[in-house]
Amino acid sequence: MTPTAAVGARRRARGRRTPGRTARGANRPGPPKSKTMHTLRGIAVSPGIAIGPVRVLDPRGLRPPLRAVSAEAVPAEYDRLDRALESARSEAEAAEAEARDRIGPQYADILGAHARMIDDPTLRRDARERIGRDLVSAEHAVSEVLEGHAARLAGMADTHLAARAADVRDIQRRILAQFLGPGTAPAPGDTDGPIVVLAHDLSPSETAGLDPARVLGFATESGGLASHTAIVAAALEIPAVVGLGRALDLARLSRSAIVDGDEGLVVLDPDPPTLDRYRRASVERTARFEGLADLAHLPAETLDGRAVRLWGNIEFPAEVDPCLDRGATGIGLYRTEFLFLNVDRPPTEDEQFAAYEAVVRSAGGRPVTFRTLDLGADKLVSYRNGHPPEPNPALGLRSLRLSLRDPDLFRTQLRAILRASALGDVRVMFPLVSTISEFRQARAILRAVAGELAAEGVAVPAGLPVGVMVEVPAAAVMADQLAKEVDFFSIGTNDLIQYTLAVDRTNETVAGLYSAADPSVLRLIALVVAAAEPRGLDVTVCGAMGGEPLYAPLLLGLGIRCLSMAPHQLPEIKRVIRAIRDDRARALAAEVLGLEGAPEVAERLREALIEAFPEAAAHALPGGPHDSRG
Amino acid sequence: MSQDLQVARRQVEILNALGLHLRPADKFVRLAHRFQSEIRVNHEGHEINGKSILDLTTLAAECGTMLVLEARGPDAEAAVEALAELVLARFHETEEGHDKDPAR
Structure with a gap:
């Protein structure tokens, strides 16, 4: 995300959908004469612009x-077909x-009617x-x-008949599933060419299973800003x-889509002007990132000479x-859960070692910070019994x-x-530490x-640094005690914000309350720094x-x-670091720690970013080139 | 077959409160399939296949709707007779849309 886009991102509305362009509105009785463009609004989680044919992944x-x-x-x-x-x-x-x-005849009758519909x-x-005709x-x-048929039914005044649209969509799913079922060879050509994926939800491993060479972009119905899917x-x-x-439902009828990962928009069947605008934006974006690539080998240092380490999350x-x-x-965060997901037994020591070895060797002597297993009991359920479902897994x-x-x-x-x-410079940290x-x-x-x-007789170097992740407010408050025993702290802000503000970041209905700008979160971070500094x-x-970028100066x-982040964020953060002064950043931090709430903090941070990047200001206003709301 | 071709036609009124919704349409189609004849249902100038549940449900035939049933084939008379009887018997449904005879 550019500083420009970051400024834009903060003023993103969290509305569901562009007014007047609903799925139902497009499906009046009768076949549509031509494809209509629809703009859907979601939450941007991974930047960039993807344009391509639509593929819908259904829960089935x-x-x-x-x-x-x-x-x-x-x-x-x-x-x-037959x-x-x-x-x-x-x-x-x-x-x-x-x-x-x-179950009884009522429900059976409906399924029987489904069988007749399929045989229709x-x-x-x-x-x-x-x-x-259409090939x-x-x-x-x-x-x-x-x-x-579903659209015609859904448009009927008679509510009983309108509800039949659900039956038609149900048999549609049943029939389409047959094309994928065992014994049905995958359709030739089905795996060709790049696509834009739309799904209700994607598990982290499904997301990871998407081939970045083929999947241009994706969008999901569910999920909040910091869901694991978004991280992957x-x-x-x-x-x-x-x-x-x-x-x-709408996406199934669409041929092409744009996923705008900067603004959090999905455009289905874009009209030619929209397509043209996005194509140009995409080209500009590529050019801008190529410019940023030159930064890779410049030091991450403020204008007044303060060096900052920029690490990657992997x-x-x-x-x-x-x-x-x-x-x-x-590498500031190596998440190790992957080997444990969607398998019917835990990975062996050798399987884990093989992955870890590859990471440490690739890092070539640079620090690699392992986070030990950070999973809920629910995620291990396939090979572990004896953990009953929890009413409140986050706690x-x-x-x-x-x-x-x-x-x-x-x-x-x-x-x-x-x-x-x-094999290298390895550090270990424990996630979700609540007590010493x-x-x-x-x-x-x-x-x-x-x-x-x-x-x-296995060689293990002495003095492996061992740290804690500060994700629970209790650990931040008690950081002075922890500082006596740990070798380092790493602040996992996603969970820290979730637990401080009591907001489930994946729950769309409250995701808007989740904010890194909340002064309560900032004060906890300040507590950790204050505990760590005297001990170096x-x-x-x-x-x-x-x-x-918005938070880097703060x-x-x-x-x-x-700072440790996803790799694509590194150049942008470095650009911000190189454009600001450490003394100004300290003054900014002192000021916002005294503000009353997240909106005030966010507003002040926006101002500070615009001061550092005056050219970003024009883009930050509604109607700028990135504003694509229709 | 052609020497046996009959055409039969009859107008009926939908009498059950909920109209020609899913289960009545299903009953109609299942009955229609027992006959060799082609079954057409005409409603306000729309003619649809009486053996297609999708077509029937999208007719949106509510209570009070007049339908013309038409059969063409060797058993056309019997088909129209049976189908008309089903419609006039309110598809053996109660007013709430439940089956009067769940055991069938």
């Missing part, structure tokens, strides 16, 4: 239907029979006609025909927008190089608490980290594991706040000397 794994076929392939598409309808029908009939036994002669005839895939044809998207440098609200070994290319002098058995409760899991990870530590006693327990296990390894301990900020002014 559906892919969006548009795929052109050649005239010769039409008979094969007819066959695929097979999909046949298997969908028998699936619905099986569901009907089961429902009749288990009009559906088959219209879908065949579309395949033959599109069977799934696209089915989707278009049924969406037309930023790391992979894919433009992303989350929190769109209902969008998939999740995968392949992300180390992008960090170093952009001038990172270390439950997660992160370091889980590691301490499950010493085998924890020790295995620590062994792998310690083995990797022989938790830190002592974790460190004691680490020492015991190091002793074991030494006894086995490093304090790093590794949450999302550390990568936002964090510097609060005494932070190390």
Whole structure:
């Protein structure tokens, strides 16, 4: 994000959708004569502009239907259509029979009607006609025909009939799922070409599974600003927008989309002027970033000579190089959860070591800061029983608490980290520390594991730095006590803000209350710095706040000397650091610590950023070149 | 078959309170499928396939709507007779849209 875009981002409205352009409004009875542009508003989480064909990923794994076929392939598409309808029908009939036994006739009747809808002669005839006439895939044809019916039903005054649109969409999903089911070969051409992905939600591993070479950008219906999905998207440098609200029904009907990861917009079926404007913006953006690339090898130093360390946050070994290319002098946060997600057993020590080794070797002697497992018990459920569902997982058995409760899991990870530590400059930090006693327990296990390894003859360097992540207000308040025993602090601002303000950052309804600018959060950061400074301990900020240009002068002014962020954010932050003075930053920090609330702080920070970048001011006003609200 | 071609036509009124919604349409279609004849349903100039539940539901035939049922085929008379009887019997639904005979 540029300083310009950052200024723009702060004034982002959190409205759901551009007025007057709703899904329903576009679906009046009768087939639309031409595609209408729709602009949806969400929350920008990963910057950049993506333009391309739409693919919808549904919770059931559906892919969006548009795929052109050649005239010769039409008979094969007819066959695929027949097979999909046949298997969908028998699936619905099986569901009907089961429902009749288990649930009762009311529900069974509906499923039976679904079976008749799937077997409907009009559906088959219209879908065949579309395949033959428009040369599109069977799934696209089915989707278009049924969406037309659904739209007509949804537009009816009779509420009983209008509700039938849901039935039509349900059978649509059932039929489309057949095209992906076992025994159905993936459609040829289905995996070609770059796409823009729209989904209800993407799990972090699904996000990571997106191939950045093919997925130009993505947008989700759910999710707030700092959801894990957003973090991964930023790391992979894919433009992303989350929190769109209902969008998939409309997206299924769309051929192309723009994901504007700077402004948090998704434009479906953009009209030519909009497309043209975005294409130009995209070219300008690329040129600007190429300019920033020159910064990579200049020092991160203020105008008055204060040096700041800029480090990278990573999740995968392949992300180390992008960090170093952009001038990172270390890895400030290596998230280690990935190996543990979506697997039916925990990764072995050797599997973990292989990943850790790759990271440490890629870093080439630069510091690599490991964060030990930071997962909730719910995420490990597939291979762990005995942890009942928690009513309040954010306050439950997660992160370091889980590691301490499950010493085998924890020790295995620590062994792998310690083995990797022989290959470079490794540091370890424990997440979600609430009390000094938790830190002592974790460190004691680490020492015991190091002793074991030494006894086995494995070389483990002495003096591995051990730190805590400050994510719980209790740890910030007690930082003076922790400072007596830790080697460094790292402030995880995402959780620190969540716990300080009691806001679930992924809950769209309250995500607007989540703000790094809240003076309560800033005061906690100041407490940590005050505890660390007399002892010469490093304090790093590794949450999302550390990568936002708006906050860089403030964090510097609060005494932070190390910022760790997603790789794409490094050049921009360096540009900000090189444009400001440390003494001015200190004055700014002292001033905002005395302000009454987040809006006042944010406003003051915007002013400070505009002072440093006067040319950004013009862009920060509504109607500027980045303002694309229709 | 052509020597047996019959055409039968009859006008009926939708009498059940909720109109031709999902389950009545489903009953109609299932009954229509028992006959070889092609079944057409005409409503205010729209003619749709009486064996298509999608077509039937999108007719939006509410209570009081007049429909013309038409069958063409060897069993046209019987088809129109049976379908008209179903419509006039309010699709064997209660006023709340429940089935009068869940066991069927």
